[in-house]
Amino acid sequence: MEQINKGMPAGTACLYQSFAEQVVMHPNRIAVSDEHSSLTYKALKQKADLASHRLYASGVRTGNCVALILPRNCEQIIHVLAILQLGACYVPIDPDYPKERIDWIIACSQPSAIVTQRELSKTLWGNDSLTKAMSHLLFVEDQFNFVPDEHEKPVYRAAGAFAYIIFTSGSTGNPKGVVVGHQQVLALINAAMPLLDATHTDVWALFHSLAFDFSVWEVWGALTTGAKLTIIPKSVIWSPDALVQYLRAEKVTILNQTPSAFYALIDAESKALKMSEQPLCLRKVVFGGEALNLDKVKKWWQLYPCEILQLINMYGITETTVHVTWLTLSDSLCGTENSPIGEGLSSLEVLLLDENLEKVADGEIGEIYVAGDQVAFGYINRPDLTAMRFVASPFHTGKRMYRSGDLAKQIDGQLFYFGRADRQLKVRGFRIEPSEIEVVLESHAKIQRAAVIAKPCLDSGLSDGLIAILIATEESFTAQPIATLRNYLSQLLPVHYLPSDFLFVKKFPLTVNGKLDEKALLMQWQANQKSTSSLHQQRLELLRLKQQDILAKSTT
Amino acid sequence: MSENIFDDESMAFVVLINHEKQYSLWPEVLTIPSGWEQVFGPQTRDTCLSWLNDNWTDLRPKSLIEMDGN
Structure with missing residues (x-):
């Protein structure tokens, strides 16, 4: 441990170090679990240390990128830690992405290693992947064969600038890789954890794909507070009925949801309670990723009043490290126009600006610009795009602000989301x-x-x-x-x-x-158009045949 | 509102740099913010963007490059 951050100036703490502090405080508490196994903080650290040794032996160094293409299990977390520990940066890739997207992300981020499973790599690239063309593939199942060379000790440079690169889809063109650093994630955690009142007794669910930055919040929310992270199996994710059962069984206390996913969960939980299931252990549900429609949440409050189970709306952007604003929801907010998103976190500043980059008046719609400690570095290999989205701030000397493309207005210090400027x-x-x-x-x-x-x-x-x-x-x-x-x-x-x-x-x-x-x-609408028009064609054809028939009969 | 000033191709742009060697595209008509200096332009938006692609080679801020020592 003492090697970590050696020689680093004060104030340059890193994510791995925050995790390591929890290992010291809670060595025997469960850190992470999946459907097959669970690891204590101490065991997770041991596995991560060994994995980082193996990454180092295969050439991964500070400042490199490492792609992660893994199914939903503990290996994901072990390797995230292993990569960060070396001062390298993880590039999460969802195995369910189309192959073209996966190849694009790899070409764009140039990882020095790709951590995956043999089976997954065969599905993606066929047997070619096993030849030297892809010699930088590391299969997690071979980890147990690895014997660390005591003479070749990894050099820990954990504060290395970049922590992860997450690719987001633009409205046009190819996905772009947002580069986020340790400091930005720590700024988010430091600002938001006290609001969430999260402790080591919490159980966080990893609901989202590592390739979606909502997962950054789930993983580090748990691992920097000594809490347990339970990885929800893929089969449960998309079944609201299975999910409410899972939340019960695992005693999840903090759940993060996109509003779309949560609306479906409300009905499932309503059914479960009617079947006299025990109430959920949930303490907090955090919304993010999409605009929330408060009217749809009312039904939930009939099941769980907001004094018992807090619902929190957080507006956020990958480019400003997951979350930007915070709002504790309550009945009294229903009926407010558009989606209320609350106030900016203490680690950043939300600016609503007009076309000339001047602040709009209270109650006027402006574009959201975000300045402060959570602003990402930019887009990997896209200096042009970085310089046009992360722009000089007229309000902070020598600093940048991110222009979001989202619209909002502010009334009495509260922000209301008004959709995408480009939607x-x-x-x-x-x-x-x-x-x-x-x-x-x-x-x-x-x-x-x-x-x-x-x-x-x-x-x-x-x-x-x-x-x-x-x-x-x-x-x-x-x-x-x-x-x-x-x-x-x-x-x-x-x-x-x-x-x-x-x-x-x-x-x-x-x-x-x-x-x-x-x-x-x-596409659904287009398919429906086609089938209605072909139904129409068939009817016309029938009519034509009938007429021919009648005509034929009348002439004979 | 839908046409952001940074996306308006009919305008002239400059490229700014700060003390961390980070760059920003900037519309020529607006005042340069304090802590930033003009390094390129005024030019068309496209010319500024290609200049950026040729000249901004390290996304890391200067202070982090120094910390990493390479």
Whole structure:
């Protein structure tokens, strides 16, 4: 341990060191568990030390990147620690990503090693991966064969600048790798943990993929407080019924959710309680990753009043290290327009600026800019993109601020989210904010959820009207609701806000990160168009045959 | 609101640098913030971006490069 941070100036603590402090305080408490095993803090450190020895022996050094392509299990956490311990930086890749995306991330981050499993690598790259072309592959199952060479001790340089690179999808083009450092993550943890009142008795669930930065908060929230991190198996993640059972069995106290995932959980938990299951041990649920619709959360408060189980909304961006704002939710906030996101964390400053980078007045909509200790380094191998998004701050001498592309307004110190600046649609010359229509649709008693997307025009790239994709509260409503809905909407919205097309679906497609997948929604609508039009064709054909038949009969 | 000033290709831009050797694209019409100096431009947005790709070779701030010692 004494080697760690040797010679580092004060104030340059690193993530591994924060973990190591917990090992000293809670050696025998469980640090991490998956469906097959669990490790105490002491055992986790031993495994991570050995893994870092092996990474070092295969050439990984301070400042290098190491890609992690692993299924959901303890090995992920062991290797995150092992990589950071060497002062290297981890690049998490979800094994369920399309191969093109995986290859892109690897080409872009140039990792000096790829930690994975033999089976996964075969699926991805075939047997080629086992040849020398990919000699920097390290298979976790071979770890037990590794005998550390006592003469070649790893050099611990754990404060090395970069901690992880997480690739996010831009609205256009290839994913971009956001480079985040130890200091930024520690700034987040130091600012948010006291608010969360998290202790070593908590049980955090690792719900999200390591490739989604919500996981950074889950992993380090647990490992820097001496708490337990329980890795939810893949089969449980996407089944709300299985998830509520899992949360009970594992006695999870802190759960992090995208709103889309949580809405489904409310119904599952409501069912479970009706079957007289024990109440959950949950203390806090933290929302992030998407705008929250408070009206959808009301049902949860009938199950668990907010005095018992705190719901917290956190707005955040990968480029400013997971979370930016904090808001403890309560009944009294219901009915506020748009999504309330609260106040900025103490480690950063949220600025709402106009086109000329001047602060907007209270109550006016501005673009969110974030300055302070959580601002990431930038995008890997994209100096141009870094310099256009991480820009000089007129409010902090010599410092940068990140321009988010998100809109918000501030009233009495409280922030309200107003959607993406670039999600604004232009339909027939009108500028439209889809979330405004979604809120109105969801206020209808028979509509559980709504998503509004632009209807592509066949001849040009422009939008030609709006499509509302809906989930009904009752099956029966989907039969003939359109006229009713149109009527309802026309009383509440200007005419150019009215969707031209409506489609009912059973559930919304989610991205691998649990957010609403708008591309897949559009494809669903297109598929529906095709099948309705082919049904139409078939009917026409039948009619034509019948007419021929009648004609034939009449002529004979 | 949808057209951010940093994305407006009709404007002239400059490239700024701070004491940490971090760069920022900057619209020429706006006052240069304190703690930043102009190192390139005014030029078109595209020219500034290619200059950045050629000249900004290390994403690490200067203080971290010094700490890493390489």
